[in-house]
Amino acid sequence: MVLRYSYSSRVGECRGRLDGTHEQECGDVFDVWVRPGGMEWTERVRAGVHVVQLGLFVLYVSVLLGFGLLVLRAMRARQRRDREWLRRTRPSKDDASCAASGNAARDAKDAFVVSFLHPHALAGGGGERVLWLAIKALRGRFPDATDLKIRVFTKGAPRKADVLEKVFVQFGIDIFTTQFELRELWSESLLDGARYPFCTLLLQFLAGAIAGVECTLLHVATDLFIDTTGHAASLAVAKWLGGCHVATYVHYPTISTDMVHVVRSRTSQFNNSSRIADSLFLSGAKLAYYRLFSHMYGLAGGCADVVMVNSSWTRSHISSLWSGSRRKISLVFPPIDTKPLLAFGMDKRDPALIVSVAQFRPEKNHALQIEAFVKLLHKQSRDPRSDTLRPRLVMIGGCRNADDAARVELLLYEIQNTYHLRVPDQVELLVNVTRDQLHAYLAKASAAIHTMKDEHFGISVVEFQAAGVIAVAHNSGGVALDIIQNGKSGFLAETADQFADCLSSALSLNSSSRLAMIQTARDAASRYSDEGFATEVLKALQRVLPVD
Numbered sequence: 393m394v395l396r397y398s399y400s401s402r403v404g405e406c407r408g409r410l411d412g413t414h415e416q417e418c419g420d421v422f423d424v425w426v427r428p429g430g431m432e433w434t435e436r437v438r439a440g441v442h443v444v445q446l447g448l449f450v451l452y453v454s455v456l457l458g459f460g461l462l463v464l465r466a467m468r469a470r471q472r473r474d475r476e477w478l479r480r481t482r483p484s485k486d487d488a489s490c491a492a493s494g495n496a497a498r499d500a501k502d503a504f505v506v507s508f509l510h511p512h513a514l515a516g517g518g519g520e521r522v523l524w525l526a527i528k529a530l531r532g533r534f535p536d537a538t539d540l541k542i543r544v545f546t547k548g549a550p551r552k553a554d555v556l557e558k559v560f561v562q563f564g565i566d567i568f569t570t571q572f573e574l575r576e577l578w579s580e581s582l583l584d585g586a587r588y589p590f591c592t593l594l595l596q597f598l599a600g601a602i603a604g605v606e607c608t609l610l611h612v613a614t615d616l617f618i619d620t621t622g623h624a625a626s627l628a629v630a631k632w633l634g635g636c637h638v639a640t641y642v643h644y645p646t647i648s649t650d651m652v653h654v655v656r657s658r659t660s661q662f663n664n665s666s667r668i669a670d671s672l673f674l675s676g677a678k679l680a681y682y683r684l685f686s687h688m689y690g691l692a693g694g695c696a697d698v699v700m701v702n703s704s705w706t707r708s709h710i711s712s713l714w715s716g717s718r719r720k721i722s723l724v725f726p727p728i729d730t731k732p733l734l735a736f737g738m739d740k741r742d743p744a745l746i747v748s749v750a751q752f753r754p755e756k757n758h759a760l761q762i763e764a765f766v767k768l769l770h771k772q773s774r775d776p777r778s779d780t781l782r783p784r785l786v787m788i789g790g791c792r793n794a795d796d797a798a799r800v801e802l803l804l805y806e807i808q809n810t811y812h813l814r815v816p817d818q819v820e821l822l823v824n825v826t827r828d829q830l831h832a833y834l835a836k837a838s839a840a841i842h843t844m845k846d847e848h849f850g851i852s853v854v855e856f857q858a859a860g861v862i863a864v865a866h867n868s869g870g871v872a873l874d875i876i877q878n879g880k881s882g883f884l885a886e887t888a889d890q891f892a893d894c895l896s897s898a899l900s901l902n903s904s905s906r907l908a909m910i911q912t913a914r915d916a917a918s919r920y921s922d923e924g925f926a927t928e929v930l931k932a933l934q935r936v937l938p939v940d
Contacts, residue, residue: 503538503539503540503541503571504534504539504540504541504615504616504937504938505541505543505612505613505614505615505616506530506540506541506542506543506614506615506616506617506618507542507543507544507545507607507608507611507614507616507617507618507636508523508526508527508542508543508544508545508618508619508620509545509577509603509604509607509617509618509619509620509621509623509626510523510544510545510546510620510621511545511546511547511577511580511583511603511621512546512547512621513544513546513547513555513574514546514550514555514558514559516562518643518726518728518851519620519621519643520562520563521563521565521726521727521729522620522641522643522702522726522727522925523544523620524559524563524565524567525563525565525727525922525925525926525929526618526620526641526926526929527542527544527567527572528565528566528567528926529925529926529927529929529930530542530929530930530933531567532926533930533937537571538571540571541571541572541573542571542572542573543573543574543575543611543614544572544573544574544575545575545576545577545603545606545607546574546575546576546577546580547576547577547580548576550574552572552573552574555574556572563729564729565922575607575611577603577606577607578606579599579602579603579606580603582599582602582603583596583599583600583603583623591681593646593647593685594681594685594688596623596646597623597624597625597646597685597688597689597692598625599623599625600623600624600625600626601625601626601628601629603623603626604617604623604625604626604627604628604629604630604633604634605629605633607626607630607634608629608630608633608634608636609629609633609634613634613635613636614630614634614636615636615637616636616637616638616639616933616936616937617630617631617634617636617637617638617639618638618639618640618641619638619639619640619641620640620641621643622640622642622643622644622645622646624640624646624689624692624693625688625692627640627692627693627695627696628691628692628695631695631696631697632695637697637698637936638695638696638697638698639696639697639698639699639700639932639933639936640693640696640698640699640700641700641701641702641724642699642700642701642702642706642710643702643706643726643848643849644702644706644848645689645706645709645710645713646689647682647685647686647689647713648709648713648846649709649712649713650709650846651663651682652679652682652683652686655668655675655678655679655682656675656679658670658672658675662754662755663755664678686713689713689714690713690714690715691715693710693713693714693715694714694715696714696720697720697935697936698720698722698932698933698935698936699714699720699721699722700721700722700723700724700928700929700932701721701722701723701724702724702725702726702848702849702870703723703725703848703849703869703870703873703874704723704870704873704874705846705848705849705868705869705870705873705874706848706849706870707721707723722928722931722932723928724925724928724929724932725849725874725919725920725924725925725928726849726851726920726925727920727921727922727924727925727926728851728854728855728858728917728920728921729922730854730855730858730917730918730920730921732831733831733834733855733858733859733860733917734858734859734914734917734918736831736834736835736859736860737835737860738860738907738910740835740836741836741837741838741860742784742836742837742838743781743838743899744781744782744783744784744838744899745784745786745833745836745837745838745839746765746783746784746785746786746837746838746839746840746841746895746899747785747786747787747788747833747834747837747839747840747841747856747861748761748785748786748787748788748789748840748841748842748843749788749789749830749834749840749842749852749855749856750789750842750844750852751789751790751791751792751796752789752790752791752796752797752799752800752803752823753792753796753799754799755844755845756789756843756844757843757844757845758787758789758803758843759803759806760843760888760891761785761787761841761843761891762785762803762806762807762811762813762819763888764841764843764885764888764889764891764892764895765783765785765813765819765841765892765895766811766813767888767889767891767892768783768891768892768895768896769783769818771892771893771896772896781899781900783818783895783899784817784818784819784820785818785819785820785841786819786820786822786833786837787803787819787820787821787822788822788825788830788833789821789822789823790823790824791823791824797823800821800823803821804821807819807821831859834855834856834859834861835859837859837861838861838862838898838899839861839862839863839864839895839898839899840852840853840856840861840862840863840864841863841864841865841891841895842856842863842864842865842866842871843865843866843891844866844869845866845868845869846866846868846869847865847866847868847869847870847871848869848870849869849870849871849874849875850865850869850870850871850875853865853871853875853876853882854875854917854920855917856882856913857875857876857881857882857913857914857916857917858913858914858917858918860910860913860914862882862883862898862901862906862909862910862913863876863882863883863913864882864883864884864885864891864894864895864898865882865883865884865885866884866885866886867884867885867886868886871884872884875916876913877912877916880909880912881909881912881913881916882909882913883897883898
């Protein structure tokens with residue numbers, strides 16, 4: 393016969409029951425099986441449990457002490473850096489006299505160090521253009537190249553000469569400085585959301601903290617840490633453990649009040665599956681998860697000394713989410729290379745050509761574009777004045793992976809089999825075209841459609857405006873707040889019927905009205921220049937940079 397004894401740390405005794413079933417009475421911590429007559433085992437069990445408890449306590453205290461020492465070290469480093477900061481930003485009279493006599497040059501070891509966190513610095517997108525122009529602006533801020541040292545933490549470790557050449561080829565940005573380093577970001581793979589099939593936001597957030605540790609604690613001390621990819625946890629680590637000043641450029645919030653509202657209202661869409669939306673329990677659990685993450689995200693983001701955002705929509709959400717950041721948010725529109733687009737003429741336009749430029753991702757809502765285009769065709773067929781106008785839609789976009797490619801195939805199938813449209817006579821899909829090919833279509837299109845809801849900014853919409861293409865975009869996000877004035881510099885819509893009506897209006901404008909709208913749109917697009925971006929970045933960073 394075997395008797396089961398259970399020890400409970402709460403009760404502090406070992407109980408057993410010899411009734412043939414041997415049910416556990418209080419084994420929440422430790423259980424052991426002994427034979428009758430072996431009661432001496434109870435003392436051994438009790439001693440073993442106490443050893444385990446003592447070990448856990450020692451481990452707990454060790455972790456607390458280690459963390460406390462780390463914080464203490466960071467605080468002392470911050471105090472030393474603050475003293476150095478005051479010396480730099482408020483030079484003494486002796487320093488001023490030395491500067492006047494031309495003897496104020498600092499040694500390389502005293503250079504102001506700026507570290508950028510940007511895992512994909514060579515991706516060639518709008519975020520990368522922000523990164524390299526910000527670096528160029530900082531370089532121009534320091535007359536002596538030895539006064540500034542820039543480090544970029546990114547994937548891989550390409551040669552500096554190759555990187556600077558590629559940046560010039562991609563963006564036309566010439567960065568000439570000897571005080572520039574590329575550091576391989578070993579934690580880059582942890583930042584990839586594809587690694588996490590569940591709790592993606594939380595796990596990516598924690599990965600950002602690891603990246604922050606790598607950038608600020610495992611390398612030479614940093615004076616200013618700048619995150620340009622939205623990893624908010626790195627800001628808290630850099631400030632409180634790294635002891636440096638912190639800035640960030642936010643392209644879009646990791647979580648927004650709109651995302652919370654979708655879950656609360658149990659609406660099914662690309663970021664809230666029908667399985668969750670249809671379940672009261674799962675919706676409640678996800679809502680609690682979102683609220684917890686929003687709180688963590690807000691605390692981390694609130695650590696930033698300087699916050700730059702790309703649109704009024706982003707500023708509104710960051711202001712509501714990041715505690716303590718409301719007074720230090722600067723609106724800095726992203727730089728867009730509009731010069732070649734502004735040179736496009738108006739005399740070789742196809743009056744029936746409509747273009748769409750967006751990656752083939754779910755949130756871009758290409759299905760709404762097709763639905764609106766079909767309604768436009770029906771509307772045109774009932775209008776006797778439009779017999780000679782045969783609208784044609786060209787959808788241009790990029791595919792990042794196999795999922796995007798499959799989405800293109802499904803879209804093509806629906807175009808041909810559900811809507812019975814002719815390809816390519818009525819609708820054409822172009823994937824991963826070159827920049828020159830894209831410009832060729834923008835130079836001859838008359839209208840453009842952009843259907844993403846809550847687009848944080850909308851670079852492609854600005855490119856439509858600069859190219860002289862009348863844009864019809866979703867009435868939400870940064871597009872509605874910053875870019876398009878409805879009826880003056882383009883059109884705004886929400887439903888398929890509204891998009892169809894706006895496209896019809898855009899294609900049927902008379903010559904004078906069309907030219908007036910295009911001119912208004914081009915004047916608005918000229919605000920997003922490289923020079924304007926550099927000026928605003930330096931203005932925002934002014935209080936965390938040393939004096940001239």
